[in-house]
Amino acid sequence: MNHQLRVFSLEEKFELFEKADAICIKAWPEFILHDTVGGNNGIIFVEAYKKYQLLILDQEEIAAVINTIPLQYTGKIEELPDEGWSWGVTKAISDLKKGRKPNMLLGVQIVVNPDYQGKGISSFATSQMHNLMRKYNLEKLIIPVRPNNKCEYPLIDMDEYIKWKNEDGSVFDNWLRVHQKNGGMIIRVCKKAMKIEGTVSEWAGWTGKQFPGSGDYIIEGALNPISVNIEKNIGRYIEPNVWVAYDK
Ligand SMILES: CC(C)(COP(=O)(O)OP(=O)(O)OC[C@H]1O[C@@H](n2cnc3c(N)ncnc32)[C@H](O)[C@@H]1OP(=O)(O)O)[C@@H](O)C(=O)NCCC(=O)NCCS
Numbered sequence: 055m056n057h058q059l060r061v062f063s064l065e066e067k068f069e070l071f072e073k074a075d076a077i078c079i080k081a082w083p084e085f086i087l088h089d090t091v092g093g094n095n096g097i098i099f100v101e102a103y104k105k106y107q108l109l110i111l112d113q114e115e116i117a118a119v120i121n122t123i124p125l126q127y128t129g130k131i132e133e134l135p136d137e138g139w140s141w142g143v144t145k146a147i148s149d150l151k152k153g154r155k156p157n158m159l160l161g162v163q164i165v166v167n168p169d170y171q172g173k174g175i176s177s178f179a180t181s182q183m184h185n186l187m188r189k190y191n192l193e194k195l196i197i198p199v200r201p202n203n204k205c206e207y208p209l210i211d212m213d214e215y216i217k218w219k220n221e222d223g224s225v226f227d228n229w230l231r232v233h234q235k236n237g238g239m240i241i242r243v244c245k246k247a248m249k250i251e252g253t254v255s256e257w258a259g260w261t262g263k264q265f266p267g268s269g270d271y272i273i274e275g276a277l278n279p280i281s282v283n284i285e286k287n288i289g290r291y292i293e294p295n296v297w298v299a300y301d302k
Contacts, residue, residue: 059111064108074119083276
C-alpha cells in the first residue's frame with residue numbers, strides 16, 4: 055500500500071465534502087441510493103458529527119471515505135437488531151435529538167474510491183474506523199457489514215453464505231474477511247438491514263432492466279432478488295447484512 059496516504063476528518067477538510075459524496079455515489083449501485091432511511095439523515099449526522107467522518111487522501115485525491123456515528127446501545131451484542139443499518143442510523147439520530155449519551159460507534163460505510171480499489175486500502179480504512187472508537191472512548195465498534203461478493207450469489211441464504219470458507223480456512227467473502235483479519239467478530243445476520251421500495255418504472259430507471267410481470271428478479275449489485283408486484287406498481291428490496299463488532 056502507498057505510504058503517502060494521510061487521514062483527515064471532515065472537520066478539518068469540510069471543503070472536500072461534495073467531492074467525497076460524489077465518490078460514494080459513484081461506488082454504489084444506483085438503487086442503494088434510494089433506501090428509505092439514508093436521504094436527509096445522512097446530511098444531519100455528517101453536519102453534527104464532522105469529527106466522526108474521515109477521508110483518506112493520497113496527495114489531493116480522496117482514496118477512501120469513512121462514515122461513522124456514535125449511538126447508545128445497552129442491549130446484548132448478540133441481540134443487535136435485524137434492521138441493522140436502518141436501525142443504527144435512525145437510533146443515532148434519535149439519540150442526538152434527545153441528547154442521550156452514546157456508548158458505541160456505528161460504522162455507516164467505508165467506500166474506497168473505485169480508482170483505488172483492489173490495492174488493500176479497505177484494511178487501512180477499517181483500522182481507521184476502529185481508531186475512532188478508541189479515540190472517542192466508546193465501548194465497541196458495531197458495523198452492519200454488506201458482504202460485497204454476496205451479489206454474485208443472490209439465491210443463497212445469508213446465514214449459509216457467511217459460513218463459506220476458502221481452502222485456507224478464511225472467510226469466503228472479501229469484505230467480511232477484511233473485518234475478520236482486523237479483529238472484527240461476526241455476530242449475526244441482520245436480515246432487514248436496508249429496505250428499498252420504488253415504482254416499477256423507478257426500478258427500471260435505477261437498474262436499466264424491464265420488469266414485465268410480477269415475481270422475483272435478480273439484479274446487478276443486489277445481495278438478494280427484488281420482488282416486483284405489477285398490480286400494486288411496487289418493487290421491493292430487503293437487504294440482509296451481517297453485524298460485526300470490534301472490542302477495544
Ligand atoms: C468493499 C470495498 C470497501 C473493498 O475495498 P478495496 O480497497 O477495493 O479492497 P482491498 O483491495 O483492500 O481487498 C480486500 C480483500 O478483497 C480481495 N480482493 C479485492 N479485489 C479483488 C478481486 N478483484 N478479486 C479477488 N479478490 C479481490 C483482496 O485480495 C483482499 O482480500 P485479502 O486481504 O484476503 O487478500 C470496496 O470495494 C468498496 O468501496 N466498494 C463499494 C462500497 C462498499 O461495498 N462498501 C462496503 C460496505 S459499507
